[in-house]
Amino acid sequence: MRLFEKTMAAMQAIEDGFRRIPPETIPEKCTGCGLCVKVCPAKIFVLRDKKSVISADPTSFCIKCGHCLAVCPAGAFVDPEHRDVEPQRIEKKRLPKPEALQMLLSARRSVRNYRPEPVDREVIEKIIEAGRYTATGGNRQDIFYTVIDSAEKIQALEDMVTPYLNKILSLSENPLFLMFMYLTGNLELIAVPKMYAPIVREFGELKKQGIDRFCYHAPAMILVHTKKMDQPAGFGCAAALYSCSLMAELLGVGCCFNGFVHVATNYNRKIKDWLGIPRNHQCHGAMTLGYPAIKFSRIPPRDPAKIDWR
Numbered sequence: 001m002r003l004f005e006k007t008m009a010a011m012q013a014i015e016d017g018f019r020r021i022p023p024e025t026i027p028e029k030c031t032g033c034g035l036c037v038k039v040c041p042a043k044i045f046v047l048r049d050k051k052s053v054i055s056a057d058p059t060s061f062c063i064k065c066g067h068c069l070a071v072c073p074a075g076a077f078v079d080p081e082h083r084d085v086e087p088q089r090i091e092k093k094r095l096p097k098p099e100a101l102q103m104l105l106s107a108r109r110s111v112r113n114y115r116p117e118p119v120d121r122e123v124i125e126k127i128i129e130a131g132r133y134t135a136t137g138g139n140r141q142d143i144f145y146t147v148i149d150s151a152e153k154i155q156a157l158e159d160m161v162t163p164y165l166n167k168i169l170s171l172s173e174n175p176l177f178l179m180f181m182y183l184t185g186n187l188e189l190i191a192v193p194k195m196y197a198p199i200v201r202e203f204g205e206l207k208k209q210g211i212d213r214f215c216y217h218a219p220a221m222i223l224v225h226t227k228k229m230d231q232p233a234g235f236g237c238a239a240a241l242y243s244c245s246l247m248a249e250l251l252g253v254g255c256c257f258n259g260f261v262h263v264a265t266n267y268n269r270k271i272k273d274w275l276g277i278p279r280n281h282q283c284h285g286a287m288t289l290g291y292p293a294i295k296f297s298r299i300p301p302r303d304p305a306k307i308d309w310r
């Protein structure tokens with residue numbers, strides 16, 4: 001019984017950690033239109049005497065999405081945690097046209113040739129700002145960014161990543177392991193690592209000659225991570241990093257996602273610790289950054305979207 005009570009108390013503490021302070025209504029401004037009641041996903045508002053009030057329902061669980069504040073024509077909401085922030089008005093005229101967005105999405109390319117100059121912190125902050133409004137499960141906003149803004153530190157990271165990759169990838173060439181994977185019906189799982197094993201070995205050799213094929217001598221890198229317990233947050237992290245890459249493109253900064261660093265960070269504690277990423281976090285993406293030393297002028301073809309209409 002004591003264990004049960006302890007478990008429940010621990011669970012309550014975790015749940016309380018998720019609870020957010022709901023927005024406050026400004027009764028003098030509320031016109032009683034009821035839009036907040038309609039849009040609130042947690043259904044925390046009710047109309048009483050033609051005014052919106054927060055219901056006393058103890059199961060109400062405000063996720064702090066701000067939809068009440070965003071929808072209210074009268075500006076009758078204030079976020080007590082952001083009192084000093086005047087909510088920005090949406091300017092529809094400033095939104096890009098669909099063709100412009102499609103051009104950005106199609107024209108961005110992975111950049112693997114960087115100029116050596118650093119990317120200033122202000123520019124990196126602008127890039128990360130593009131990820132801040134990413135949708136997250138339950139609006140938890142639990143996306144963490146780790147930034148390395150020195151080429152030397154990226155090289156030090158690579159010095160840890162390369163031997164680790166060589167070790168795990170060589171397993172994919174072990175005949176006994178391959179037979180085991182075949183017998184257990186998992187051979188396909190090992191195909192990509194097996195393909196990469198000789199490439200990674202070659203990259204290691206090139207590195208000895210001063211040629212960096214892992215991170216392309218990039219002057220900066222961003223990693224995104226989140227708590228392991230939050231399954232949907234992986235989607236949020238990936239989406240945020242992708243948004244960052246699009247903003248980088250518009251700011252003239254080239255990027256390349258980096259599966260090597262991403263994977264090694266999750267499976268090697270030494271690397272995770274070196275990066276200062278908490279052990280209970282999972283990395284969901286890494287991306288090198290730098291000013292491009294090349295310019296693309298055409299959009300390469302891609303396969304048609306694999307759509308299954310039902």
Ligand SMILES: Cc1cc2nc3c(=O)[nH]c(=O)nc-3n(C[C@H](O)[C@H](O)[C@H](O)COP(=O)(O)O)c2cc1C
Binds near residue numbers: 108110
């Ligand atoms: C999750 C992920 C991991 C990637 N890892 C690497 C990598 O480690 N090294 C690299 O050179 N490119 C990497 N890429 C870039 C892909 O090779 C690239 O996106 C793809 O070839 C398409 O080219 P594009 O980005 O220019 O359209 C990665 C891309 C993704 C989405």
